[in-house]
Amino acid sequence: MTYWKSVLLVLVGACSYGVLSLFMKQSFQYGFTPYEMSSSQLIFGGLIMSIMALFFSKQRLRLKYVLILVPVSLMMASSSFFYHQAVSQMSASLAIVFFFQFTWIGVLLESIAKRSWPSPAKWVSIVMLGLGTVLASGLGESGLQTISLTGLACGLLSGATFAFVIFFSGRILADMNPYLRSAISISLAAIMISIVYPPTFLINDRLWEGLLPFGLLVALFGSVIPIFCLSVGVPRIGNGLATILSAAELPAVVLLSSFVLHETVTWSQWGGVLMILAAIGVPQIKWKQLFMPSQSVHKKSA
Template sequence: MGYWSSVLLVFLGSCSYGVLSTFVKLAYQAGFLPGEVSGSQMFFAMVFMWGVALLFSRRKVRGKQWLTLAGTGLATGLTGILYYQSLQYVPASIAIVLLFQFTWIGVIIESFIERRRPGVEKVAALVLLATGTLLAGGVLAGEFGSLHPVGILFGLLSAVTYALFIIFSGRVGHEISPYTRSAVMLTGSVLITFIVYPPSFLLNGALTEGLLVYALPLALFGGVIPTLFFTLGVPHVGGGLATILSAAELPMAVFMSSVVLHEKVSLLQWLGVVIILVGIAVPELSHKHRTAAVRDRG
């Protein structure tokens, strides 16, 4: 797979995650609980992905591969659990800002793993992303002062687990098909989700009472698309750059919270969205410039 195709996949996977907060809020408004929402999302994503894997991939997964892939899936499962808890206490546009801290966390983790400092273009991108986050999250308008500290804590913890998922999704199971990798990762997500939230939704009638309407799009946008796209794209772009590309999640979440949930989004927040998009573009423009320079020298 080519570099720019991989960049596009990571970008689209991130936008897919940005849709989640809106569907979660709608599910909460309909009276469903965090365990029902998170559990049904991961369960149906796993079922769908295993169906695809069985159709298009015949290679078996060995014990050690199961452990590493399922362990990576634990991180994304915890991200959903922590993020959905945060949404119970803070608005969707703020919850995504807290989760969004995975950008600099992921770059720092990668620098430790690879034992090298991040490049100038990554640092510049992080500065722009941080500035955009402050604006898009309404921090300058003083919104954080009235927020519940528990919601802030859950949001920040979700950022740590999400950064770990992005980093390790590009480092494990390369010899296995992306469909099987994604299916095993989602199995790990389901396990941790069901441990925290026993799957009562399978028996209590919630699915037939309307939960399925929210579970299916949540499974698609929050399980199948991002897990598969990250599995395909992250190995080719690297974990640090993938965390920067994943910042596309925030503009999408702010847009959805404004258009669908009718949450108030100020001009400063929209300016923050624009700055974030510029921050995402900086490393890619730098890569394009370096590639052109190498081609000219050749």
């Protein structure tokens, strides 16, 4: 797979999280709880991905694969758990700001692993992402009110664990068939989250009261598509860039809120969206060729 196809895959995976928020909001309006949606997201996601692995994976399931992928699944389940806890303790806009700290955490993890300092372009991108996130989330207008320390800790932990999901996606069994890898990691995460949130909706009538279609939708856009895209794309473009590209989730949320849910989006929020999109493009620019074109032309003529 080419570099730009891998970039596109990671962007698709990130934007699918934005679609996820749309269905999550609608499910809450129908009376379903964050715990039910979080559990159904991973349970149905693991089931869908396991069926796809049966048809599209030539690799066989082995116990060693399951054991090796435990860290990925643990971070996946932890990210879901901590984010839902953060949302229950503070406003959604503030929770997503803390969650988006995964951008600089992910770049830091890559720097530690490679023992090299991030490039100036990545630093510029991180700063722009931070400012854009504050604006796009609406935090700049609502301001900081009384913040729960528990919510703050859970928000930061949700971002940190998601950064590890991206980090492990590029390093643990990176050459494994993505269908089988995604099926194992999501299914393991479902088992882990079920320990915290017992899936009682599987034995009562909640599934037939409207939970089933929402559960399948959040599983598709919250687990199947993003985890598969990360499994394929991250090993080919690197953890740092994948982390930055994953910030496309927030612009997707704002766009869907405006055009689908018809929510009011301020000019400052649109400015934040544009800043995030610009920040995603910064690492893609060949700065040396941009500022020293004469040197490249000289080399071609020689």
